[in-house]
Amino acid sequence: MQTYTIVLPVLLGYIVWLLKNQKKDRDANSKGTMLLLRTQLIEYHAKYMELGDIPSYAYQNFCEMYDAYHALGGNGMVTKMKQEIEELHIKRKGE
Numbered sequence: 001m002q003t004y005t006i007v008l009p010v011l012l013g014y015i016v017w018l019l020k021n022q023k024k025d026r027d028a029n030s031k032g033t034m035l036l037l038r039t040q041l042i043e044y045h046a047k048y049m050e051l052g053d054i055p056s057y058a059y060q061n062f063c064e065m066y067d068a069y070h071a072l073g074g075n076g077m078v079t080k081m082k083q084e085i086e087e088l089h090i091k092r093k094g095e
Helices: 002-051 056-071 076-086
Strands: 053-055 089-091
Touching: 002 053, 002 056, 002 076, 053 056, 056 076, 056 089
Parallel strands: 053 089
Antiparallel strands: none
16 A cells, blocks of 8 residues: 555656657647648748739648648738638639
8 A cells, every 4th residue: 555655646747747848849840730731821822912813722722731730829910811722713724
């Protein structure tokens, strides 16, 4: 019984420490993913706004990246860019 009263708090402390470190890693990964998505969304926006239209595959990619970015807690700046992208003419194959 004495062994449990000594080992159990130490074991629980170690588990809590591991969980905190895993959370830090997940937070860092989420932040990095969000930054990469934002960079790609900005590049898409700049490219296709300059061209004045957007291919359907690029529009779909933009929307999927935006959804992932937004789910990670992305800000309103990219929402404004998405609205501008939605106003562009979507080119179909062969146009």
